[in-house]
Amino acid sequence: MNLWRNIKGTFQPFWVTLRYLFKRPVTISYPEQKRTPPPRYRARMILTRDPEGEERCVACHLCSAACPVDCISMQAAERENGRRHAAWFRINFARCIYCGLCAEACPTLAIQMSPEYELSNRDPLKLVWEKEDLLVDHGGKDPDYNFYHHSGIGVVAPRGGNDDELPPVNIKTNLP
């Protein structure tokens, strides 16, 4: 009957709340207890190095172009051997929304997202991180990848010198 259902529906919840009163809270008391985020967690970005220990970033500006909040800026420069790098690389974590589009846009796998999430600070200026703060001395999730061994013609290896590269074709030989 409807009335019986209503009465039951009124009193059953009391039993539920009473039962929950004695269950353990699911709260993680943050500063004392910290949860380990999963390895692919998307928190602050890092700048990785290639297997030779060189900076992977080639200052192509793709990340700052992809960034929806425009928090990345850099100055491109070139070494004597033709290798491009960022003279300075700056990210404003006060603006960053941790969307990971920069890491997706990065052609050299330099930018990767790390699970380090404790960035809060009382001084917003301390949230502007420079290249020195971001650079790490490992290759991140793909340690063997070396951009200049696949592209960057004739910079670190002579033309056709890379493993997956054919020697350059002499176009004159194709002439009839």
Add this chain to the structure above:
Amino acid sequence: MTDLLLTGLLILIKLGMVLAVLLTMAAYLVLAERKILARMQRRYGPNRVGFGGMMQPLADLIKLLTKEDFLPAQADKWLFLLAPGLAAVTALLAFAVVPFGPPLELFGRQIPMVVCDLNVGILYFFGLSSLAVYGVALGGWASGSKYSLLGALRAMGQMLSYELAMGLSIIPVILMARSFSLTEIVEAQASLPFALTNPLAFGIFFIAALAESKRTPFDLPEAENELVAGFHTEYSGMRFGLFFVGEYINMVVLGAIVTSLFLGGWHGPLLPPIVWFFGKVLAVAFTFIWIRGTMPRLRYDQLMAFGWKALVPLALVNLLATGGILLWLGGAS
């Protein structure tokens, strides 16, 4: 002359003690409510200030006292300033007639453990509980805000729908105890509390008391999802604090009234009477919190319909039945 002075002094001491105990209880009831509600939702609740959050009421008090006392430009100044006091004072005054223990024998004098044993104690409580609505209604009206006005309107409508049922549910108690004085009503329950002899009246009174304390499921006047904060939307600082603490004092007082009217007051085996009294009051308060943790808010018309179509007829039938049974049991005395 010295006798009169001594009586006056005793009343003052009792007043001070009751005030201190009542305010402390109200403050810690806020904390208890937040903690119990949190545990019902599998959270911890406030646990940072002091040991396990025990200093939270003090922190809240300091925060409220140091906040700006804001007066809206559209407000009716004097009513706006007075209303929170009215809400808190009526709640405090109502406790005066509640007996919290058996008379104490001290230096050959009988000291009744009640601030003032009025022979029309119940009517006094009723008068004050009706006055308390003025604090809400005037505060909401004087704010000059639509949300406040709607909250005040709802408070008035709510009062109209529960008060009659509340009054009608007390009459059987008065019939059974043959007195309007709360002390004598408690005395009449020495063997059996009225909650057992007349459970229907107890249920109706309890629901009406819930509505009186403006708590879920009857927290329509402050319904935060639709009216921001209802009648106290425009209040800030300690004026909001007075409304807030008034609500919790009201909860303690209603707990005490329910205890005295239906749960046998300070009567109980083994433990000292004062422990029984406070234990019962706290049990009622816990039930209030439990209900808040469980029930959703009723709609405005649902409360009206429930009050007028269910509670009032039930209370009337109960009144007739109780009167009939008493007549049949005791004859026409």
